[in-house]
Amino acid sequence: xxxxxxxxxxxxxxxxxxxxxxxxxxxxxxxxxxxxxxxxxxxxxxxxxxxxxxxxxxxxxxxxxxxxxxxxxxxxxxxxxxxxxxxxxxxxxxxxxxxxxxxxxxxxxxxxxxxxxxxxxxxxxxxxxxxxxxxxxxxxxxxxxxxxxxxxxxxxxxxxxxxxxxxxxxxxxxxxxxxxxxxxxxxxxxxxxxxxxxxxxxxxxxxxxxxxxxxxxxxxxxxxxxxxxxxxxxxxxxxxxxxxxxxxxxxxxxxxxxxxxxxxxxxxxxxxxxxxxx
Ligand code: A2P
Numbered sequence: 001x002x003x004x005x006x007x008x009x010x011x012x013x014x015x016x017x018x019x020x021x022x023x024x025x026x027x028x029x030x031x032x033x034x035x036x037x038x039x040x041x042x043x044x045x046x047x048x049x050x051x052x053x054x055x056x057x058x059x060x061x062x063x064x065x066x067x068x069x070x071x072x073x074x075x076x077x078x079x080x081x082x083x084x085x086x087x088x089x090x091x092x093x094x095x096x097x098x099x100x101x102x103x104x105x106x107x108x109x110x111x112x113x114x115x116x117x118x119x120x121x122x123x124x125x126x127x128x129x130x131x132x133x134x135x136x137x138x139x140x141x142x143x144x145x146x147x148x149x150x151x152x153x154x155x156x157x158x159x160x161x162x163x164x165x166x167x168x169x170x171x172x173x174x175x176x177x178x179x180x181x182x183x184x185x186x187x188x189x190x191x192x193x194x195x196x197x198x199x200x201x202x203x204x205x206x207x208x209x210x211x212x213x214x215x216x217x218x219x220x221x222x223x224x225x226x227x228x229x230x231x232x233x234x235x236x237x238x239x240x241x242x243x244x245x246x247x248x249x250x251x252x253x254x255x256x257x258x259x260x261x262x263x264x265x266x267x268x269x270x271x272x273x274x275x276x277x278x
Contacts (some may be wrong), residue, residue, distance in 0.1 A: 003018065213260050231255070
């Protein structure tokens with residue numbers, strides 16, 4: 001079962017192959033209930049961020065689950081507008097307090113620039129944040145460190161300045177949006193790609209080719225989309241607030257064959273990238 005399978009990061013840390021994402025999951029009851037449901041149904045890898053403003057609810061659901069800390073893998077992220085050594089340590093401590101989980105399994109720089117100023121040159125700030133994260137990692141407060149939304153040109157300065165390669169890059173990755181150049185760079189440098197929005201925030205469910213392949217395997221388009229991420233050796237972070245979907249998204253014990261993968265590589269559907277409308 002996929003819920004019992006792991007990837008191994010470049011530092012030897014084992015990371016569950018699928019994570020439960022909490023982006024856009026409202027703090028309070030919604031975040032608490034969806035994380036509680038996810039844990040009850042076998043997810044052990046939970047992904048949040050200080051910027052999602054739901055860390056406390058996520059942490060409470062984790063504590064109430066009574067699952068042993070060492071069986072869990074908890075990821076959170078440094079907000080995109082926080083750059084620099086001291087501010088990074090402060091933000092980390094706040095996340096740790098919110099989650100109240102002793103240590104983090106994975107801490108990511110959320111983006112190379114503030115969301116309010118996409119494309120801004122923050123190389124120096126990112127390097128200082130990276131130094132802080134390396135120190136927290138060396139102190140044993142974080143088991144693995146990485147980045148999110150970083151391109152090759154954002155990652156290289158971190159490595160050049162510190163000699164420390166991120167263990168993970170969490171990027172927007174789904175059928176039809178696979179950022180092949182960055183993908184190849186990460187594979188070459190042993191950086192695990194985590195795939196956020198693996199269902200293209202819901203839009204993937206309407207694509208005809210994906211539907212055809214889903215019919216062939218007698219599964220849903222959502223399962224094809226998640227399996228695709230796994231076949232590419234990326235780590236999908238599906239999210240749902242519905243229990244039947246939370247369960248279904250873990251049931252991925254089928255394989256896509258070479259022919260399926262070739263067809264899926266050709267999917268270019270501009271509808272996929274539209275904001276989700278239910
Ligand atoms: P909901 O929370 O109502 O289940 P992504 O992970 O790409 O961001 O996509 C998340 C969106 O996809 C959410 O709107 C979620 O809606 C929906 N979703 C998640 N899992 C499934 C599924 N198995 N089938 C259909 N829709 C899903």
